[in-house]
Amino acid sequence: MTTTAPRLTQLARGGGCACKIPPGELEDMVRGLTGVPSPDLVVGLDDGDDAAAVRVEGGLAVLATADFFTPVVDSAYDWGRIAAANALSDIYAMGGRPVVAVNLLGWPRDTLPRELAQEVLRGGLDVARQAGCPVAGGHSVDDPEPKYGMAVTGIGDPDRLLRNDAARPGLPLSLTKPLGVGVLNNRHKQTGEVFEHAVESMARLNADASRAALDAGISAATDVTGFGLLGHLFKLARASGVTAVVDAAAVPYLEGARESLAAGFVPGGSRRNLDWVRPHLSAEVAEDELVLLADAQTSGGLLLAGEVPGATVIGELVARRGAVLEVR
Structure with missing residues (x-):
């Protein structure tokens, strides 16, 4: 008897970034949670920017972000590509260059074969290679709903970052x-x-x-x-x-x-x-x-x-x- 693996998108209530917590609800959740004050923090939680930025020695800003989501397409390889591009985008949206990424994987071991998880990771690795960004390990959990993404670290010029609060009239x-x-x-x-x-x-x-x-x-x-x-x-x-x-x-x-x-x-x-x-x-x-x-x-x-x-x-x-x- 031949069995057909379930479509990836059928294993998730939402798909891709549409599975995010609604923006108003999220803002209420994190209101006031600005973390430990630091004179080196260039961009934090206040204005909802795409990544955090902290000034370090050598005149650089280190950028940090994490992004993962449920399947947005049924192709495991393409889902991996999309999720990686989406996570890397947070660094680009700040005007930075990604320098290292780690995988974030939630996988239903009793529902989906690990070969399919390998395809997801392969898609992510291929896009990271295009970005010139090494993928150095990561973290995985047994999860009834599949999820994949990356935590990405980048660098940028702290005086030339792209920010939410820097727009001006006339542009x-x-x-x-x-x-x-x-x-x-x-x-x-x-x-x-x-x-x-x-x-x-x-x-x-x-x-x-x-x-x-x-x-x-x-x-x-x-x-x-x-x-x-x-x-x-x-x-x-x-x-x-x-x-x-x-x-x-x-x-x-x-x-x-x-x-x-x-x-x-x-x-x-x-x-x-x-x-x-x-x-x-x-x-x-x-x-x-x-x-x-x-x-x-x-x-x-x-x-x-x-x-x-x-x-x-x-x-x-x-x-x-x-x-x-x-x-x-």
């Missing part, structure tokens, strides 16, 4: 990857359809975009992941004391994203993202457009306060006026 807003992987991944989870263009977008490193941002003198940026474009843009605009104005018609989307939305393949996390920012949002577009703008992304692109080659300008930053976010 354009640029996005380096199209949106839409949230609804496409949810469609994949429910139907089994494979969207290779979405996989390749998620597995693509943000290294070039990060270098371009530094070369352009940009000082404010974040990556677009589980809180969606609107969620991450809200955090950046709130921390910087500005209003972000988004031209909805200019925002790029992956092929099939709008059709997937119309068919109802919307992650719960996307709607929670929109609910979180709605009190701070002034919108002149339809509800479906807002859902796509809040769509929970996995390993999305960089959102930059400035322009770089190849990125799409999707709006601008202006002096704070009423709402933190405006969508037109």
Whole structure:
């Protein structure tokens, strides 16, 4: 008798960055937990930046982050690639260079073969090699729900980090990857359809975009992941004391994203993202457009306060006026 291994996405309640704790709930959870004060801490918990940064001897900042999530696709190898690119992105989103990573793996030993876990780890290793970042061990647990990601350490110039609180009025807003992987991944989870263009977008490193941002003198940026474009843009605009104005018609989307939305393949996390920012949002577009703008992304692109080659300008930053976010 032949048995078929279960699809990876069917073993998780959520998938990819859509499985994150909702942003408002998370902020309530960590409020006031700023850790031990240190004069060397350059970036900490206060503004929700992508990685922590601490100044060390030699004029460098050490960057530290960790990111892991449940299966976002059924291919074990591709899930590993995507999860690694997503974890490395936190370093790139701060303007840093990753120097070492360790694996974080939760695996249901009684449900899935270890050969499948090896494929996940192989995918992560291949992407880390592309980044020039050695993977030196890690940690694993027996877990009924599969999870994979990395803790990554990087380095950067403490005076040239990309931060949430450094955006200024008059700057354009640029996005380096199209949106839409949230609804496409949810469609994949429910139907089994494979969207290779979405996989390749998620597995693509943000290294070039990060270098371009530094070369352009940009000082404010974040990556677009589980809180969606609107969620991450809200955090950046709130921390910087500005209003972000988004031209909805200019925002790029992956092929099939709008059709997937119309068919109802919307992650719960996307709607929670929109609910979180709605009190701070002034919108002149339809509800479906807002859902796509809040769509929970996995390993999305960089959102930059400035322009770089190849990125799409999707709006601008202006002096704070009423709402933190405006969508037109």
